[in-house]
Amino acid sequence: MQLTDVEKRMRDGEQGEPVRMAMExxxxxxxxxxxxxxxxxxxAHIAGLSLKSHGIAGTEWAExxxxxxxxxxxPTTMNVVGVDRSRDLNLPREWEKNQLRIETAYExxxxxxxxxxxxxxxxxxxxxxxxIAWAESSAVIFxxxxxxxxxxxxxxxxxxxxxxTGRTPLHGLHLDENRRGDVLFRVTAHLSGIADYGAxxxxxxxxxxxxxxxxxxxxxxxxxxxxxxxxxxxxxxxVALFHAAGVTPEAPTIGSAFGGKRYDTxxxxxxxxxxxxxxxxxxxxxxxxxxxxxxxxxSLNQIKEISILLGGRKVKEETALWIHTNVAIKHLAKQLxxxxxxxxxxxxxxxxFCTILGNPEALGFKTLATNSPKMAFYAPGSNGLDVWYGxxxxxxxxxxxxxxxx
Amino acid sequence: MTIKLKGRCISKGYAEGEALVCRQxxxxxxxxxxxxxxxxxxxxxxxxxxIKDKVLIFPHGKGSTGGSYVVYQLxxxxxxxxxxxxxxxxxxxxxxxxxxxxxxxxxxxxxxxDVISDGDHVIVDAVQGIVTIDK
Numbered sequence: 001m002q003l004t005d006v007e008k009r010m011r012d013g014e015q016g017e018p019v020r021m022a023m024e025x026x027x028x029x030x031x032x033x034x035x036x037x038x039x040x041x042x043x044a045h046i047a048g049l050s051l052k053s054h055g056i057a058g059t060e061w062a063e064x065x066x067x068x069x070x071x072x073x074x075p076t077t078m079n080v081v082g083v084d085r086s087r088d089l090n091l092p093r094e095w096e097k098n099q100l101r102i103e104t105a106y107e108x109x110x111x112x113x114x115x116x117x118x119x120x121x122x123x124x125x126x127x128x129x130x131x132i133a134w135a136e137s138s139a140v141i142f143x144x145x146x147x148x149x150x151x152x153x154x155x156x157x158x159x160x161x162x163x164x165t166g167r168t169p170l171h172g173l174h175l176d177e178n179r180r181g182d183v184l185f186r187v188t189a190h191l192s193g194i195a196d197y198g199a200x201x202x203x204x205x206x207x208x209x210x211x212x213x214x215x216x217x218x219x220x221x222x223x224x225x226x227x228x229x230x231x232x233x234x235x236x237x238x239v240a241l242f243h244a245a246g247v248t249p250e251a252p253t254i255g256s257a258f259g260g261k262r263y264d265t266x267x268x269x270x271x272x273x274x275x276x277x278x279x280x281x282x283x284x285x286x287x288x289x290x291x292x293x294x295x296x297x298x299s300l301n302q303i304k305e306i307s308i309l310l311g312g313r314k315v316k317e318e319t320a321l322w323i324h325t326n327v328a329i330k331h332l333a334k335q336l337x338x339x340x341x342x343x344x345x346x347x348x349x350x351x352x353f354c355t356i357l358g359n360p361e362a363l364g365f366k367t368l369a370t371n372s373p374k375m376a377f378y379a380p381g382s383n384g385l386d387v388w389y390g391x392x393x394x395x396x397x398x399x400x401x402x403x404x405x406x
Numbered sequence: 407m408t409i410k411l412k413g414r415c416i417s418k419g420y421a422e423g424e425a426l427v428c429r430q431x432x433x434x435x436x437x438x439x440x441x442x443x444x445x446x447x448x449x450x451x452x453x454x455x456x457i458k459d460k461v462l463i464f465p466h467g468k469g470s471t472g473g474s475y476v477v478y479q480l481x482x483x484x485x486x487x488x489x490x491x492x493x494x495x496x497x498x499x500x501x502x503x504x505x506x507x508x509x510x511x512x513x514x515x516x517x518x519x520d521v522i523s524d525g526d527h528v529i530v531d532a533v534q535g536i537v538t539i540d541k
Contacts, residue, residue, distance in 0.1 A: 153471055356436055378437075
C-alpha cells in the first residue's frame with residue numbers, strides 16, 4: 001500500500017504511540033484488502049463501547065490509550081452504552097462503574113459522548129459520497145444506503161484508529177465497483193410500520209449474508225422504516241449496503257443499482273415476511289414482563305406515537321415499559337411533553353442506554369416484547385430473554401395488559 | 407494423513423489445536439459468553455458449544471461491529487479460539503485478531519469445509535501462510 005511521507009512518519013511513531021498503533025491497524029487492514037492507499041475521512045463513529053463488548057481487558061486498553069495522550073483529529077461520535085447517565089436504573093453498581101470508565105476514557109480522547117447508535121438524529125449527517133469510518137452496523141448500513149456516504153463495516157478499534165489519524169484504507173464500499181447490487185428482491189407484500197420492514201430485513205439478511213440486496217416495490221417508506229430495515233439486514237446478516245429502487249440515492253432505477261451486473265431475483269410475498277417475523281420470535285410464555293422499544297434509538301416521531309398509543313392507559317404493575325433514545329431526542333421529547341405522558345403511564349424513557357448493551361436482565365426480566373428487529377435478534381443471546389416480536393401497537397397493548405396477543 | 411494448504415495471512419502468528427468447523431457466519435458481539443467461550447446466539451449451529459482453545463473454521467464474521475473487542479477479550483481471558491480460518495475474513499474479526507495476536511488465515515487454496523472436519527488437529531502458521539491438517 002502506498003503511504004504519503006506524513007503517513008510514513010505517523011507509522012514510525014513521530015506523533016506518538018497511539019497514532020503509531022492506529023496506523024498499524026489501518027496498514028494491516030489495507031494490506032489484507034489490497035487497498036491502494038489510505039483515504040481521508042470526514043468523521044468517525046465508535047461502537048462496541050458497552051462493557052459487554054469491551055470487557056475489563058478492552059476497558060484497560062482504552063484507558064492506556066487515553067493516558068498516552070491519544071486525541072481524535074476529526075469529529076468522532078460515540079455509540080450507545082450500557083448505562084443511563086441521567087437516572088438510576090438500579091443496575092449493579094460494579095457494572096455502572098466500569099461502564100462509566102469506558103465512556104470517560106473515550107471522552108478523554110476527544111470523542112463526543114453522544115452515546116447513541118443514531119448519530120444522524122443529533123446532527124452528524126454525512127453527505128452523499130463522503131468517506132467516513134463509522135462502526136455500529138445499523139449506522140453503517142444507514143449512512144451507506146440512505147445517505148449514500150461511503151463506509152465499510154468498521155469495528156470499534158478500526159473506527160478509533162480512523163478518528164486518531166483521519167484516515168481509513170481505500171477498499172470495499174469506498175469504491176464504486178463494490179457498491180453495485182447482487183440480488184434483486186421483488187417485494188409484493190404490503191409493508192406497514194417498522195416491524196414489517198424489520199421482518200423483511202430479517203428474512204433477506206439471513207439469505208444474503210454480506211452481499212448487496214436491491215429492493216423493488218418498497219413504496220414511500222419513512223426514515224424510521226429504512227433505519228429498521230437496515231438494522232435487521234445488518235444483524236440477521238452482515239449487510240452493509242442496500243439499494244431500494246426509486247428510494248435510495250444510488251438506485252434511481254433497478255438498472256442503475258446493478259450497474260450492468262447479472263443478478264438473480266427473489267420474490268418476497270406475505271409468506272416470506274411472516275417467516276422473517278417468526279425467526280425473530282422466541283417467546284414461550286404469553287406473560288410479558290418487559291416491553292422495550294428503540295433499537296436503534298427512537299426518533300422523536302416514534303416517541304410521540306408511543307405517547308399517543310398509550311392514550312391515557314397505565315402500564316401493568318408487573319410489566320416494565322422502557323423506551324430507548326439519545327440525550328438530544330430525549331431533551332426535545334421532554335420539552336414537548338411526550339416523556340411526561342409515557343412516565344405518567346408508568347413507562348420510562350432512557351438516554352444513552354439500550355437493552356442489548358445494558359443488562360436489564362439483572363432486574364429479573366424474563367420475557368421481552370419489542371418491535372425492534374435488532375433487539376429481537378440479539379436479546380436471547382445477549383440478555384437471556386425470550387422475545388415476542390410485533391408491531392408497536394401490539395407492544396404497547398402488551399405493556400398495558402401484561403400479555404402478548406398475536 | 408497430513409494435508410498442507412497455502413493461504414493468506416490476515417493476523418500473523420502461529421497456533422495449533424483441535425478443529426471446530428462451523429458452516430454459518432459467526433457474530434461474536436452478544437453471541438458468546440466470554441467467561442467460558444460458549445456460543446449463545448439463539449438458533450445458531452454452534453449454540454451451546456465452546457470455541458475455547460479450538461481452531462475455529464467458519465465462513466466469515468457477521469453482525470454487530472463491537473465484535474473486535476470481543477475477540478480481544480476472549481484472548482485475554484484465554485477462553486477464545488487458538489486460531490481462526492475463514493473463507494474470507496471481514497474487518498470485525500480481522501481487527502480483533504490483530505489487537506489480540508490471534509492467528510487468522512483465509513483464502514486457502516482448497517475449500518476448508520471440504521478438507522477439515524471437527525476434531526482434526528490443525529496447525530495454523532500465519533507467518534509462512536501454511537495450514538497443516540492431521541486427520
